Amino acid sequence: MENPQAMAHQGQLPADNHVHTHWSWDTPDSSTMRRACEQAIAQGLPAIAFTEHLDFTIWQDDDRATTDGLVDRHPAHQLPIDVEGYVAELAECRERFPGLRIWSGVETGEPHLFAASIARHLRDSPVDRVLGSLHSLSDRGRLVGVGRLLHVDADATMRRYLGEMVGMIESSDVFQVLAHVDFPRRYWPGGSHRYVEKDYEEEYRAVFRALAGTGRALEINTSSPLASADQVRWFHEAGGEAVSFGSDAHAPTAVGQKFDLAVAVAEAAGFRPGRDRFDFWRR
Template identity: 30%
Template sequence: MNKLLPPDYHMHTHNSGDSQAPMEEMILSSIKQGLSEICFTEHLDLNYPLLPDLPPDPFMLDVDAYYKEYSYYSDKYKNQITIKFGVEVGMQDDCVKENLEFVKEHDFDFVIASQHLLEKRDPFYSDFWEADTVDNIFKKYFDATLENIRSFTDFDVLGHLDYISRYVPEGDDTYSYKRYSEQIDAILEHLIRKDKGLDLNSKVLAYTDLNLLPNPCPEIIKRYKEMGGKIITFGSDAHTPDRVATHFDVMTDIVKDCGFTEYYTFKKRIPTAHKLL
């Protein structure tokens, strides 16, 4: 048991369309690992494209059912762990108004804004990369991210900034921070100016058979700090209990090497700094 790990502020249960995990099992896994706090961030991805292996509207969120379950377990385990109520909103330019209204209508502790799609296509699927060169796809992705965080303003951290780097075709080495630094710096500058933070996402570190970096990559984390960024949260992006807080020890070392001495938690959308141990 490691009581020095930071809270896991990015996790999903059966309330998200791509997870079957019982909420209680995610909580028990967090307690077993010694986490003092977690935040559930169930998916809301409006206008998600129709795909053959998914039902229609797979990332609609039944907030009432989610909150009822959250409230029950938050109270049940209140003497063992603090549990926060969050959401991960998928950004697209055709549902900005709906996303803003959704967040305003609900009493979330924490909101992640994430760019999961590009031009109604999902990078998880291999045919995503057939539409253009990898270089052009990355340029379009970062342009879309900046456009969306300028439009969808009601969030706390940007989720896994270079998310699509997880899914590049095997062997492709196009992506690097240096290659897209101008676009990425524009995103970071906007986040800092608007007092928004970064979700430091460790999900891919669990794939030990691949030589992958967390999202965002360490160069981006370091650059965010150099530019004056302060607000960071740790997220495993866990969809199963065994992935809760995955490689947070590694992430903590990365973050310290990038110059950070604090991480943040949220309550009713208000950030609080804590010393990294």
């Protein structure tokens, strides 16, 4: 029987749980919270989460990265979040846009390697949304961007990436949402159209079993290329309870991008609107 609350929200686009602004090290100064909020309202979204990159180029002695013998990150363009500036702009937008729910957040890179550093940050600067991401893999004592490793051996890197993601899920409980599970596909040699998802079905299913076992949400990331309905269905078949929608916007115009298609993907996989318009979608 249909959930009457879910039926009441049919046609309502979900919240965008993954947005970057100029407080992220890889996002231009023109990407302000105010402009992102204006876009969210124009798109008819009920809420937006500003999940700025929380990455580390220097880590603590009690981080696993130290235990594993990692000495640096390559490339090392990452910068810390200006928490004071971020919080001030967030408060300004909450006052300016009272009809839009605005969440604070971080996207934690490699959270299983930096548990101590992340805990220190969140202790001093708690947030509403925490995403977990895998952008880099270890290579001869360094953390190296996965896009670079793909050009050495794409197939081996992809399998290693998804295996590392299982370990990340099993050894870190700090994040609520697993972001862009097939991040390397964006950088696939020769173009993402050459990527064959079915070749990695076994590895994907292992990730989804691990994630489903924790009760956490899988992100449907709408930054090109969009996750397939097959991929989200595999999560559903593994017992996955919830999906989150994230534009991964690094420009205000990208907030809520392709959410109509993402909703179709979620519905085709068996997920429906949750308890209210701010909730994750659920099975």
